Amino acid sequence: MTETTVSAPLAADGRIETAVQRMRRHQRLVLALRLAVLVVLIGGWEFGVRLGAIDPFFFGQPSGIVTKLIDWTENGTSIGPLWMQIWVTIYEAGAGFLIGSAMGILCGIALGRNQLLSDVFSIYIKVANSIPRVVLGSIFIVALGLGAASKIALAVVMVFFVVFANAFQGVREADKNLIANARILGASNWQMTRAVVLPSALSWILASLHVSFGFALVGAIVGEFLGAREGMGLLIATAQGSFDSNGVFAAMIVIAIVALLAEWILTVIENRLLTWRPDTTVNE
Amino acid sequence: MSAIASPSAVALKNVARRFVTPSGDVLSALEDFDLTIAPGEFMAVVGPTGCGKSTTLGLIAGLARPQGGEVTLFDAPVTGVDRRVGFVFQQDAVFPWRDVLGNVMAGPLFRGVPKDKAETEARDWITRVGLKGFEHHHPHQLSGGMRKRVALAQTFINNPQVLLMDEPFSALDVQTRELMQEELLQLWAQAKSAVLFVTHDLDEAILLADRVAVLTTRPARVKSVHTIDLPRPRDVATLRYDERFIAIARKISDDLREEVLRARAGH
Ligand SMILES: Nc1ncnc2c1ncn2[C@@H]1O[C@H](COP(=O)(O)OP(=O)(O)O)[C@@H](O)[C@H]1O
Numbered sequence: 001m002t003e004t005t006v007s008a009p010l011a012a013d014g015r016i017e018t019a020v021q022r023m024r025r026h027q028r029l030v031l032a033l034r035l036a037v038l039v040v041l042i043g044g045w046e047f048g049v050r051l052g053a054i055d056p057f058f059f060g061q062p063s064g065i066v067t068k069l070i071d072w073t074e075n076g077t078s079i080g081p082l083w084m085q086i087w088v089t090i091y092e093a094g095a096g097f098l099i100g101s102a103m104g105i106l107c108g109i110a111l112g113r114n115q116l117l118s119d120v121f122s123i124y125i126k127v128a129n130s131i132p133r134v135v136l137g138s139i140f141i142v143a144l145g146l147g148a149a150s151k152i153a154l155a156v157v158m159v160f161f162v163v164f165a166n167a168f169q170g171v172r173e174a175d176k177n178l179i180a181n182a183r184i185l186g187a188s189n190w191q192m193t194r195a196v197v198l199p200s201a202l203s204w205i206l207a208s209l210h211v212s213f214g215f216a217l218v219g220a221i222v223g224e225f226l227g228a229r230e231g232m233g234l235l236i237a238t239a240q241g242s243f244d245s246n247g248v249f250a251a252m253i254v255i256a257i258v259a260l261l262a263e264w265i266l267t268v269i270e271n272r273l274l275t276w277r278p279d280t281t282v283n284e
Numbered sequence: 285m286s287a288i289a290s291p292s293a294v295a296l297k298n299v300a301r302r303f304v305t306p307s308g309d310v311l312s313a314l315e316d317f318d319l320t321i322a323p324g325e326f327m328a329v330v331g332p333t334g335c336g337k338s339t340t341l342g343l344i345a346g347l348a349r350p351q352g353g354e355v356t357l358f359d360a361p362v363t364g365v366d367r368r369v370g371f372v373f374q375q376d377a378v379f380p381w382r383d384v385l386g387n388v389m390a391g392p393l394f395r396g397v398p399k400d401k402a403e404t405e406a407r408d409w410i411t412r413v414g415l416k417g418f419e420h421h422h423p424h425q426l427s428g429g430m431r432k433r434v435a436l437a438q439t440f441i442n443n444p445q446v447l448l449m450d451e452p453f454s455a456l457d458v459q460t461r462e463l464m465q466e467e468l469l470q471l472w473a474q475a476k477s478a479v480l481f482v483t484h485d486l487d488e489a490i491l492l493a494d495r496v497a498v499l500t501t502r503p504a505r506v507k508s509v510h511t512i513d514l515p516r517p518r519d520v521a522t523l524r525y526d527e528r529f530i531a532i533a534r535k536i537s538d539d540l541r542e543e544v545l546r547a548r549a550g551h
């Protein structure tokens with residue numbers, strides 16, 4: 001990412017050049033070692049099963065997991081086409097994520113900007129936050145049924161508190177000098193929120209969005225686990241019900257890929273929104 | 285009632301400002317504070333660190349209320365942030381997420397000036413403070429001196445009639461500071477606003493100001509006010525070696541040193 005900015009202006013300096021080379025070599029070494037660790041782990045697992053040291057009934061088998069994934073993509077799963085299950089889970093997690101983070105940002109900014117609101121509501125939010133949220137999943141399924149709504153509701157609850165806490169903190173941490181400056185330059189309350197408070201809180205908010213997509217996925221999957229007609233959570237529950245550990249692992253891998261993709265998209269968005277920040281990676 | 289002798293841009297009469305500390309004690313920052321600045325006058329204020337200089341500026345800017353006395357702008361009491369006031373802060377207060385143009389345009393946009401007009405004005409001010417070509421740089425890409433220029437342009441674009449400056453150049457190196465002082469005097473000569481310039485650097489105060497007020501240690505009062513009758517335009521680079529400058533500096537520094545020593549003894 002930062003290679004071009006480091007090497008371009010400094011290429012003339014021999015010493016720096018070797019430093020860049022050393023850094024590249026280091027990066028290659030790290031990559032190679034990471035691959036080696038992966039190969040050893042998976043290879044060890046596979047051979048452990050083949051040599052009879054690991055029981056594939058409980059712990060699965062890498063080759064079996066791959067076969068399962070291929071089978072699912074080619075023939076569909078026991079509960080329908082694989083892409084359909086993935087889509088349902090992404091839809092529930094995504095909707096919960098969007099609604100939950102929008103609510104979290106709005107409430108965080110409102111309470112962060114208004115002392116009275118925050119004095120009144122902070123106690124309720126603390127109480128609500130201390131409830132183990134997964135428990136709410138059962139209530140949502142009873143109340144909202146087996147469809148997507150109950151999963152979205154659980155994902156919203158999972159996401160809301162994280163984003164809320166960060167947005168609130170971000171607003172509170174906004175630089176007092178910047179606020180005073182904006183007021184003297186003539187900003188109204190609304191202009192202050194938009195032009196000063198929101199941008200200052202943005203890095204806090206974006207940091208929380210990273211974590212909270214993961215939470216939204218957990219919400220959706222747990223919701224499906226508790227009761228659903230489709231989705232990755234149901235796929236796992238079904239595999240578990242038929243003692244198919246390869247199936248559980250295969251579903252886990254699919255979910256991990258979804259989570260990593262979402263993480264990547266969020267990073268791209270974050271870098272777009274925070275271009276004004278000094279590039280901290282260059283001068284480390 | 286006696287008639288008001290002459291109009292004032294800023295007047296503080298008998299002002300008191302007290303804080304309640306976390307331990308519940310009352311900390312008196314200003315007591316019986318009296319200071320008057322005429323329209324177009326450049327007033328510098330020097331005093332020991334922590335005596336209440338920033339607090340004074342905050343009261344005039346309408347960012348805080350006094351517990352006693354009266355603060356007026358052009359003979360009307362200060363009730364809040366006033367559009368005629370500009371403020372240059374000690375720490376960086378430019379918006380890090382906006383580029384130079386966005387920062388300089390901020391004031392006019394907040395005040396409802398149409399965007400294209402604000403941009404034209406902003407580009408003009410960016411040129412005047414010597415930042416042409418840096419319109420689309422973000423603050424972190426600029427040096428400390430350049431960021432101060434952004435702050436000056438951001439403030440002057442609003443045409444303040446009262447300009448409050450809180451140790452604006454204290455974080456700059458000596459050479460940059462000298463350049464900025466020169467630039468400030470030029471901008472002020474055109475804008476003709478009343479200036480209240482807070483500094484702990486006595487030389488800087490004398491170089492720039494028409495009058496220099498020395499504050500006491502906390503609670504701050506005005507200990508003495510000295511008229512600096514050095515001719516303008518002043519050459520910031522050479523004036524400090526002038527005999528008249530040295531004579532004035534010697535007189536005021538005795539006053540100031542007394543307070544600094546008292547501040548030290550108090551700790
Ligand atoms: N918001 C505040 N709460 C409590 N004490 C304060 C506050 N602001 C300033 N003070 C105290 O008032 C005194 C004067 O502060 P200040 O005006 O910032 O001094 P300076 O002359 O260095 O600008 C200091 O002792 C400071 O600790």
Ligand SMILES: [Mg+2]
Pocket residue numbers: 337338339374450
């Ligand atoms: Mg100060």
